[in-house]
Amino acid sequence: MEQNAHSPQAPRLLSHDDLPRLAFPEMNAVHEDEIDLLNEVLVLLPQAATYAEARHALDYRLQALLDHMRTHFSREEELMRQYGFPVYPVHKGEHDRVFAELEQVIADWQTDSDMAALRHYIHEVFPSWLFQHIASMDQVTARFLAEVTQGQR
Ligand SMILES: [Fe+2]
Numbered sequence: 001m002e003q004n005a006h007s008p009q010a011p012r013l014l015s016h017d018d019l020p021r022l023a024f025p026e027m028n029a030v031h032e033d034e035i036d037l038l039n040e041v042l043v044l045l046p047q048a049a050t051y052a053e054a055r056h057a058l059d060y061r062l063q064a065l066l067d068h069m070r071t072h073f074s075r076e077e078e079l080m081r082q083y084g085f086p087v088y089p090v091h092k093g094e095h096d097r098v099f100a101e102l103e104q105v106i107a108d109w110q111t112d113s114d115m116a117a118l119r120h121y122i123h124e125v126f127p128s129w130l131f132q133h134i135a136s137m138d139q140v141t142a143r144f145l146a147e148v149t150q151g152q153r
């Protein structure tokens with residue numbers, strides 16, 4: 001359960017080095033940017049429990065993370081459609097599910113101000129989904145894209 005939500009504690013930040021390296025460099029760059037945004041959210045979380053100004057900064061960063069995800073996902077989907085990735089609907093389905101989930105988590109946070117719920121999602125659920133998604137679906141997609149675009153890029 002949530003421990004000591006009132007005392008700011010140093011967040012466990014995510015590192016670019018922890019990201020699986022994909023065969024399609026453009027995808028790696030987007031994932032690194034997303035990790036940076038996620039880290040900014042992680043840093044603001046403990047302060048936002050106490051200070052109103054940090055709460056505004058946090059809300060702004062959460063929106064930036066959501067916007068980044070929209071661009072990240074739609075670019076991957078565009079590449080998959082362009083080069084005819086065979087299991088496009090499966091990959092897109094995961095994007096749609098998680099985008100809707102984060103959108104809902106942010107909406108709930110804005111309504112209920114439930115810091116424990118937000119922390120749980122941002123610290124645990126989202127990063128573990130992201131790393132697992134990159135290591136599986138993105139990995140397979142990147143290999144496919146690298147192969148079909150060989151000599152073109
Ligand atoms: Fe991705």
Ligand SMILES: [Fe+2]
Pocket residue numbers: 076091095133137138
């Ligand atoms: Fe993806």
